[in-house]
Amino acid sequence: MIRLFVSDLDGTLLNDQHVLSDENRKAVQLLRSKGISFMPASGRDYHGVQMAIEESYLQPKAICLNGAEFYDNDGKLLISNPLSKDSVAAVQAVIDKYELDADYYTSLGRCILYGGDDLKTHLIERIKKAAPKEMREDPLRFMERIKFFDTLIVEKTIEGILERTILKIETRFDDLELREQVLQELETIEGIITTSSSLHNLEINSIEATKGHMIEQVCETYGYKKEEVIVIGDGMNDIPMLERFPNSYAMGQAPQAVKDVAKFETDSNANDGVAKLIYKILAEM
Structure with missing residues (x-):
């Protein structure tokens, strides 16, 4: 059973214009209505994450700065992994x-x-x-x-x-x-x-601030098992999470190095690959 869906933003949830499409927005809202937690994991800071998804009214938990910070649903900083x-x-x-x-x-x-x-x-x-x-x-x-x-x-x-x-x-x-x-x-x-x-x-x-390590910290905090988590991304900074979780997906337009690490693949961000994956997951529940 899937309890947590973790998505990169740029090149994944967002299209090539760095905009959240209507189809992806609707899919994420449907996912959450089914009791599955949605969490962006981005290289952006918290302000940048919220700017990217503000029209969706999601206010989800968020991993920011590649895993240097984790914020809860209320925007409270819970975990920080700074540079020495x-x-x-x-x-x-x-x-x-x-x-x-x-x-x-x-x-x-x-x-x-x-x-x-x-x-x-x-x-x-x-x-x-x-x-x-x-x-x-x-x-x-x-x-x-x-x-x-x-x-x-x-x-x-x-x-x-x-x-x-x-x-x-x-x-x-x-x-x-x-x-x-x-x-x-x-x-x-x-x-x-x-x-x-x-x-x-x-x-x-x-070295402690990767998306993969931070998701593991989040799982420990909220009691998620690794097999209950889906991770999806397209960039080199997504590799640490794609290689640590069994339900990992690369975007269709991702570089081969990213696809080689992910277990599965979905459509490109230009074709609402995240939405298509969400609908697939919900259909299989």
Whole structure:
């Protein structure tokens, strides 16, 4: 019997426009009406998760920042797996070496380093360097639509950032050869795991902060057995959950490396693969 359905967001529950389709929304609501708990597991922070699903009125439990945080239905933070200070310092040394822009995620919001006077222009230039197409076309409108500035924290010195408890560090690349070089250096640092949710980014978390490990923590908290859980995703940051749970599904458009880990496959996010899987599950109950 399935009691918990865990879904990645971007590329899985959301379509290629990063929007929750009507069919997926209806399917999730039907799933919950049958007594099955639904939980997004995302690389986004809690604010970003809620923005993605706000039209569904779900307010579910949520795994955020790749497993660095878990929130209950009331939006209360229950579990946190932050980066250690030593790990942050080691990652920062690589960021400094290659003069990379980075986002530092805390429980209070996304933190960036900027000491200038024209923040919006600075952010637009960052987006234009390495971001999905829909963000590059009109960066300011995109940021306003997702309420980017609501939880943005700006520090003028790196010391101000490093004094905070950091849950995830993300950096983006337009040069994929540089991305590979940076990834190789990051993989030598103990105590961290480096994943990605797109071809152009790297996301750094504590080794304890994976979607798979956090779902196991959630199962322990609420008494779910692994065979009572379905997990579904499409990205490299979904592999830790796909490989730890027997009822694991890859999206139809997922890379082969993701499909190789998952036990099963559903349709693509463009074709409401999550909804089709939910209807299949409910039909078999």
